[in-house]
Amino acid sequence: xxxxxxxxxxxxxxSEHSLAALDxxxxxxxxxxxxxxxxxxxxxxxxxxxxxxxxxxxxxxLEKDRQEHLAKLGRERIPAAARYETLxxxxxxxxxxxxxxxxxxxxxxxxxxxxxxGVSRALLGSAAEEVFRKASCPVLTVGPHISHNTERRMAMxxxxxxxxxxAESLAALPFAVSIAQEHQSNLTLLNVTxxxxxxxxxxxxxxxxSTLRRLQALMPAGADLWCExxxxxxxxxxxxxxxxxxxxxxxxxxxxxxxxxxxxVGATTHLLGSIAHQVVVNAECPVLTVRA
Numbered sequence: 001x002x003x004x005x006x007x008x009x010x011x012x013x014x015s016e017h018s019l020a021a022l023d024x025x026x027x028x029x030x031x032x033x034x035x036x037x038x039x040x041x042x043x044x045x046x047x048x049x050x051x052x053x054x055x056x057x058x059x060x061x062l063e064k065d066r067q068e069h070l071a072k073l074g075r076e077r078i079p080a081a082a083r084y085e086t087l088x089x090x091x092x093x094x095x096x097x098x099x100x101x102x103x104x105x106x107x108x109x110x111x112x113x114x115x116x117x118g119v120s121r122a123l124l125g126s127a128a129e130e131v132f133r134k135a136s137c138p139v140l141t142v143g144p145h146i147s148h149n150t151e152r153r154m155a156m157x158x159x160x161x162x163x164x165x166x167a168e169s170l171a172a173l174p175f176a177v178s179i180a181q182e183h184q185s186n187l188t189l190l191n192v193t194x195x196x197x198x199x200x201x202x203x204x205x206x207x208x209x210s211t212l213r214r215l216q217a218l219m220p221a222g223a224d225l226w227c228e229x230x231x232x233x234x235x236x237x238x239x240x241x242x243x244x245x246x247x248x249x250x251x252x253x254x255x256x257x258x259x260x261x262x263x264x265v266g267a268t269t270h271l272l273g274s275i276a277h278q279v280v281v282n283a284e285c286p287v288l289t290v291r292a
Contacts (some may be wrong), residue, residue, distance in 0.1 A: 004113075004178060005108040005138075007099060009037045011097050012070065012165075017112030021142040022077060025110035026285060027154040030183075036084040039100055040070050041093045071142050094127035098134055109139045113281060123241060132289040133261045138175055141280045142290050156183040160251040162190045162242045165214060172257035172290035173218060179253065179288075181226055188230040188249060188263070189215045192241040208233045239278035253289045254279060 010025035012018045022038075029036040070086040078084050089096045101109055111130035132139040161176035163169040180187040191211050215231040223229060234241045246254050258276055280287045 023114035094130040168259040168292040169257035171292040176255040259286040
């Protein structure tokens, strides 16, 4: 099994979305005996030399004020026994989150998103997709529709892993299996395919049976000693079906693999270009994305 998370980075812009992500990050920090890094990025004003315009900063503190607000947040929300550090950096939010994660050898980024693009009141919400497309470590995104019951949310008793069997999507499987084993969770492996076209040589029932066998073959030897994995094959729009199955299961976590973007920000990703964005912002539970 892979090593789980020892260093966790939680970007904070003081919006409700980033504070919801902080609750999740705190639970994971305690569960993994990890060190937590709270990062606030002070955006560079639009038009500054060498920088692109960024969303309006709803909290235009001076750097000293940002440090004080972040320190206060740590004192109020983080248990005294927890190990954590606060950081304030200037620049583009997504770029600085990625740079900090690389520089500190972060194992997991936990961040919130509002589910909208463009100029908005939450700086990090609009940066979340760029981060999970480019980060070399897993990213746990806390969307706007997840349950506010943190204890229920972090129990992680139901985990859903979606794959199309590509190398990119399968990169996330070790994380799904390790987290499920750590929490003694129920793990469901899902494949979603489009509707069978009339005249196709392979009958839908035959395809389903062969796909179920492929899903079953993905589980490592000995997994049945700690869980009874479930396997599902669905037809329809991928994002809709992933969320539909997650809701039906009462999933606490969705795990997806993503491909690194080709051609810069805005490029499509495998299984998860627009699909990842749809799942992340509409899911009722956190979504863990792992870049291949």
